[in-house]
Amino acid sequence: MEIPQYIDSKKLYDEFVIVYSRVSSxxxxxxxxILLAEAYVNNHNYKKESVIWLKDNDVSANKLSMDERPALQELRILxxxxxxxxxxVYSRDRLARNFYEYVSxxxxxYQYDANVIFTSTKQPPFSKKLSIEALYGIFAQTEGQSISGRRSDTNKQxxxxxxxxxxxxxxxxxKYVPDDNIQKELKTFxxxxxxxxxxxxxFAILxxxxxxxxxKKYDDLLRYLQNPFYSGHMETLYGYEQLRHVEPIISLDDFQNNQLKLKKLKNEIFDAITLASSHGIIIPHCSICKKEMTFRTSELGKSSxxxxxxKHQEFMIPVNVYNDLISNHLNEVVGSISIEKLKGDLLAYLRHLQTEQQQNLIVINRKLHKIHKEMTENYSAQSNAKLDKLVQSSRRIKENxxxxxxxIIKIEEARKGINDHIRMIKVNMIVEMQGFDxxxxxxxxxxxxxxxxxxxxxxxxxxxxxEKGDLDELRA
Known part of the structure; x- marks a missing residue:
């Protein structure tokens, strides 16, 4: 009997059922x-082998996008x-807290004709009308923002x-009481x-x-000046609310006067702090001793x-000059790279991976065929225990x-992605790169x-x- 090259996973079951769960902490x-999902699965007599359980544990939908949530990404691939x-899924907010992500x-x-079941009794059934689901998505986002706001308010208090x-x-x-070891200096500041x-x-005060x-860092000092907690208050939408459990270090009037002055100088302050404390994009090395150079902050208004x-003192470089040189030279370096050489190597590697997985499929399918043959040819002679063992082996192989x-699908998507990126880079590589970090x-x-x-x-x-040859070092 001829062994097929692979078994189409779509034919293993009439349908797969995905159970997706998520908690943010x-x-x-x-x-x-999970318990509510199990009850639904059992009540509707789904085959256990056809149910795939996906969990994003300790994953916040407020902080992480869809692409950064592993189990949700696996769901989308399937x-x-x-x-x-x-x-x-338990509720809509388990899928997304962002309106645009939920609609996406x-x-x-809709595109892949999947039905969604919500196990929470408070959730309306999944609608086939996008306008209705979009409205529910707004509610999920509003609730997420409310949760985030409550956490922020709690942290302020x-x-x-x-x-x-x-x-x-x-x-x-x-209760919060000033630290005697630092209270006097902090109040004076x-x-x-x-x-x-x-x-x-x-600048002189900082x-x-x-x-x-x-x-402390300049940024820390600036945050202290802008934090109403030191006046025994917190800021709300309606003004400042007194925190009776906090012993103030300065008065609310003094705090508000500080904010008026900081507001007038905020642009100059920000630019000066950035200049004085910014690090190099890459830590530089000394060309003599080959060791990493040491970072030094400077006075406000001057570059770190x-x-x-x-102590090769002749080798000192301001960070702003260093970063400008690197940024400018990056365009030259990228422009010298042969896209075709890079594309060829990447595609060759992906082909190798794909061939490796396809060969693996052939081997695994032979094992599965052997097990099925043993199950059917010797069915009556086998004990229940042995038959159960063969069935379990068959299920593990099918899962594999x-x-x-x-x-294989991911590899194919990667190959298509390479072509898309190559096309983009060829059209306007340098311009497109400006949007990246x-x-x-x-x-x-x-x-x-x-x-x-x-x-x-x-x-x-x-x-x-x-393009110019196999160089690994450039001077500028």
């Missing part, structure tokens, strides 16, 4: 969602393969840790802004208290800089086959950057793909 219990007819998911459910205070008692009896007339005088207040740990099919791009293309007395030496990750 480790403290929440996901079991409630959906696009046409394997899912039913999705069981619903469109995928009862922070777990705040500089300059000691937290006493628990729960409703919690918070009140010193009253004397500020311009950005330079504020520089002075950066050392006094345990060498790097110096050699071994399904997983391999998913891998320079930090990740530079770490991708530069393995190391060395500083000499008159140049930067770039060690390029993709040197072999350069």
């Amino acid at each position: 480790a403290q929440q219990d996901i079991q409630k969602q 959906l696009k393969q046409g394997l899912i007819k039913t999705i069981i 998911l619903v469109k995928e459910f 009862y922070p777990s840790n705040i500089f300059g205070y000691k937290k006493l008692g628990r729960k409703k009896d919690t 918070l009140l010193s802004v009253k004397k500020v007339d311009n950005a330079e005088s504020l 520089l002075t208290y950066k050392k006094i207040l345990k060498n 800089y790097y110096v050699c740990k071994k 086959i399904k997983e391999i099919h998913i891998i 320079l930090y990740y791009l530079c770490h991708l293309f530069f393995s190391k950057i060395e500083v000499s007395n008159n140049s930067l030496i770039y060690h390029v990750t993709f040197g072999r793909y350069f």
Whole structure:
């Protein structure tokens, strides 16, 4: 009997049922969602082998997008393969807290003809009208924002840790009292802004208290000045609300006067802090000793800089100059890379992976065929225990086959994705790259950057793909 190359996973069962569950923190219990789903599965007599259980545990839909939630991504992959007819989930907000993400998911459910079952009694049935589901999506987003707002309000009233205070008692009896070890210096700092007339005088205050207040960062000091907690209040939509469990260090009037001054100087403050404390996109190395250089913050209004740990003092470079040089040179490096060489290697590797998985399918299908043959030819002679063992082996192999099919689909999608990216890069590579984070791009293309007395030496990750030859080092 000829063994087929593979078993089509679509034919293993009439339909697959996905049970998706999600909780946003480790403290929440996901079991409630699972128990309700189990009851639905049992009441509707689904075959256990056809039910796939997916869980996003400790995954916040407020903080993470759809693409960052592993189980939801697996659900979408199975959906696009046409394997899912039913999705069981506790409620709409388990799928998404964002209106646009929820609508996008619903469109995928419609496209692949999947029915959605909500096990929560408070959830209206899934509608085939997008306008209705979109409305429910708005409710899910509003509730998510409400939860996020409540957490923020709680943290404003009862922070777990705040500089300059000691937290006493628990729960409703919690009180915050100033820390005697730092209270005097902190109060003087918070009140010193009253004397500020311009950005330079504020810079001088921040520089002075950066050392006094345990060498805090400029950003930290600015947050202290903007936090009404130090006046025994919290900010709400309706103004400032008194926190009676907090002993204030300054008055509310002094705090509000500080905000008026900071508001006038905010752009200058932000630019100065950024300049004085910004790090290099990549940590530079000294071209003599090959060691990482040391970062130094500077006075406000001046650029931070790097110096050699071994005191090669001639090798000092300001961060703003260093980052500008890297950013400008990145375009030159990327423009020198041969897209066709890179594409060829990537496609060859993906073909290798695909062939490897297809060969794996052949081997596994032979095992499955052997088990099925043994089950049918010796059925009457086999004990129940042995037959059960063969059935279990068959199920494990079928599950393995399904997983391999998913891998093959992902590889094929990756191959298509490469073509899309190559096409985009060919049209307008440099322009498109401006939307990406320079930090990740530079770490991708530069393995190391060395500083000499008159140049930067770039060690390029993709040197072999350069149009001009197999270079791994450039000077600029």
